Amino acid sequence: MSHFTKPAAGSWTEHYPELGTEPVDYTDSIDPGFYEDERNAIFKKTWLNIGRVERLPRAGSYFTRELPAIGTSLIIAKGTDGVVRAFHNICRHRGNKLVWDDFPNEETSGTCRQFTCKYHAWRYSLEGEVNFVQQEKEFFDLDKQLYGLKSVRCEVWEGFIFVNLDEDAPPLAEYLGPLVTGVEGYPFHEFTEVYSYRAEIGSNWKLFIDAFAEFYHAPILHMKQAVKDEADKLAGVGYEALHYQLQSPHSMISSWGGMAPPKDLNMVKPIERVLRSGLFGPWDRPDIAGLDPLPAGINPSRHRAWGVDEFEIFPNMSLLFWAPGWYLTYHYWPTAVDKHVFEANLYFVPPKTARDRLGQELAAVTFKEYALQDANTLEATQTMLATRIVSEFPLNDQEILLRHLHKVAKDKVKEYRDAAAAR
Amino acid sequence: MPLLPAEFADLERFADWVLPTEPQRYAKRLASAMPQMQEFYDTAFPRLEDAIAYCDKFPLTDLPEDARALLHLMQSLVNVSFPVEVWKQARVPDSGAAMVHLIREPVV
Numbered sequence: 001m002s003h004f005t006k007p008a009a010g011s012w013t014e015h016y017p018e019l020g021t022e023p024v025d026y027t028d029s030i031d032p033g034f035y036e037d038e039r040n041a042i043f044k045k046t047w048l049n050i051g052r053v054e055r056l057p058r059a060g061s062y063f064t065r066e067l068p069a070i071g072t073s074l075i076i077a078k079g080t081d082g083v084v085r086a087f088h089n090i091c092r093h094r095g096n097k098l099v100w101d102d103f104p105n106e107e108t109s110g111t112c113r114q115f116t117c118k119y120h121a122w123r124y125s126l127e128g129e130v131n132f133v134q135q136e137k138e139f140f141d142l143d144k145q146l147y148g149l150k151s152v153r154c155e156v157w158e159g160f161i162f163v164n165l166d167e168d169a170p171p172l173a174e175y176l177g178p179l180v181t182g183v184e185g186y187p188f189h190e191f192t193e194v195y196s197y198r199a200e201i202g203s204n205w206k207l208f209i210d211a212f213a214e215f216y217h218a219p220i221l222h223m224k225q226a227v228k229d230e231a232d233k234l235a236g237v238g239y240e241a242l243h244y245q246l247q248s249p250h251s252m253i254s255s256w257g258g259m260a261p262p263k264d265l266n267m268v269k270p271i272e273r274v275l276r277s278g279l280f281g282p283w284d285r286p287d288i289a290g291l292d293p294l295p296a297g298i299n300p301s302r303h304r305a306w307g308v309d310e311f312e313i314f315p316n317m318s319l320l321f322w323a324p325g326w327y328l329t330y331h332y333w334p335t336a337v338d339k340h341v342f343e344a345n346l347y348f349v350p351p352k353t354a355r356d357r358l359g360q361e362l363a364a365v366t367f368k369e370y371a372l373q374d375a376n377t378l379e380a381t382q383t384m385l386a387t388r389i390v391s392e393f394p395l396n397d398q399e400i401l402l403r404h405l406h407k408v409a410k411d412k413v414k415e416y417r418d419a420a421a422a423r
Numbered sequence: 424m425p426l427l428p429a430e431f432a433d434l435e436r437f438a439d440w441v442l443p444t445e446p447q448r449y450a451k452r453l454a455s456a457m458p459q460m461q462e463f464y465d466t467a468f469p470r471l472e473d474a475i476a477y478c479d480k481f482p483l484t485d486l487p488e489d490a491r492a493l494l495h496l497m498q499s500l501v502n503v504s505f506p507v508e509v510w511k512q513a514r515v516p517d518s519g520a521a522m523v524h525l526i527r528e529p530v531v
Contacts, residue, residue, distance in 0.1 A: 193529050194527060194528075194529065195525060195527070195528050195529070196525070196526050196527035196528070197523050197524060197525055197526065198523075198524050198526045199521065199522060199523040199524065200522070201521070202520075269504065269508045269509065270468065270504075270508060271468070271471075271500075271501060271504035271508060274468075274471050274472060275471075275501070342523075344523075350529075351483060352483060353475075353478075353479045353483055354474075354475050354478030354479050354483055354486075354490075354494055354497075355475045355479060356483075357483060357494070357531060358475065358494075358497055358498065358501060361498050361501045362501050362504075364445070364525075364528075365445075365501050365502055365504075365505065366505075368449075368523050368525070369505050369515050371523045372515040372518035372521050372522075372523055373515055373517060373518060375518070375521035375523060376517055376518045376519045376520070376521035377517075379519070379520065379521065
């Protein structure tokens with residue numbers, strides 16, 4: 001018996017008949033050949049979010065991103081005209097990495113007037129033009145116009161900076177489509193108190209999206225995070241979402257979330273009672289405009305028990321909105337077929353008091369406890385998938401986003417392979 | 424020289440938990456035995472409301488040094504609340520080799 005209404009087709013999955021209901025083949029998460037094609041078919045052709053504009057507060061602000069999935073390092077910089085641009089992080093003279101600190105493979109950030117290569121001091125403007133060549137007369141009719149930094153398509157949506165290596169890709173807003181752009185107007189710019197996490201995970205990138213795109217696991221894997229009576233009740237009830245929506249390649253899950261604040265304070269841990277905070281964030285909504293009413297794309301079923309929405313922005317970004325008034329992002333950056341770097345950013349409104357600050361601290365600490373449990377499970381999954389003892393797995397109706405993710409990835413790779421074969 | 428405000432002299436013996444960043448607090452948690460954390464928790468948790476009230480007499484962006492130390496101590500309390508209230512061990516159970524690092528944080 002469903003607690004929440006399902007579509008007329010009888011299930012969320014059957015509402016999207018192209019998904020099918022048969023078991024799903026997970027070879028796409030262990031096959032090195034599939035991974036290589038995925039990099040070309042997906043990561044080198046798709047808009048990828050690489051950060052937020054708050055990291056570039058003024059002209060000359062920059063940061064670098066190491067992106068093994070697309071085989072490059074990027075510089076993202078705000079020009080004197082206020083425009084955010086992205087460049088490959090390579091000097092046009094002899095190919096040195098242009099911007100880095102002590103360790104070339106580590107990301108860096110800062111503010112500067114121009115980029116100067118450590119090797120021979122070629123200098124580039126914030127807009128990417130080469131404006132100084134050491135001993136220029138020693139070169140042979142060097143036309144500096146031809147030696148600006150190699151730029152990468154870069155667009156900003158609601159403060160999120162996206163890049164795309166594909167010159168032929170549609171514009172970002174078109175790519176995001178109505179499902180994602182339905183959240184426009186959320187006051188993202190108010191959430192400048194940021195906690196950033198990074199983890200190297202021994203699994204395929206899609207497996208961590210799988211772990212976070214279904215909450216079917218929550219009453220089981222995270223059982224000990226609730227007090228015993230509550231945990232028993234949750235495990236007995238299981239999990240059902242309020243709403244799912246697909247708009248390929250993107251998707252979203254809308255969920256209830258009853259513990260912020262809890263009906264009964266005995267349901268939560270002592271520290272949560274005092275700090276009025278926990279996994280679902282500080283219980284008291286910050287006093288800013290834009291949270292009530294929320295943009296139409298958030299809590300689409302307008303359910304009063306709503307707790308959190310999670311948007312899966314293909315390929316590798318999750319954007320989550322919590323009912324009490326904060327948001328977070330996850331990114332999953334593949335580094336090998338069985339490895340990826342997981343990044344999480346928690347965004348809060350700056351605290352005004354020590355009480356606010358400790359509430360946010362508890363939310364951040366709690367996030368990490370959960371993420372550790374999720375991350376370790378994945379390594380166990382990856383090693384057993386790799387045995388190929390079993391390759392097809394039944395996914396239930398609450399795992400529809402996983403079914404969708406793997407289908408989209410496989411379709412994109414197939415399209416890429418078919419096109420390559422036809423050439 | 425005490426780190427904490429005089430009203431919190433009873434917590435002074437836990438001054439090694441006055442740590443400004445999460446990586447420091449988490450590392451100390453992993454390096455601590457449960458009885459140590461239990462003692463810290465049992466003593467500091469009942470003072471949490473008082474500590475908040477003390478710190479909230481000042482603007483968060485301009486805390487006197489002793490109030491800042493007190494807040495850092497309470498941030499450590501938040502970090503050890505999981506081992507004490509839930510796990511009964513320093514590490515998250517079943518987290519094996521997994522590591523999640525806080526790489527950017529708003530340090531008070």
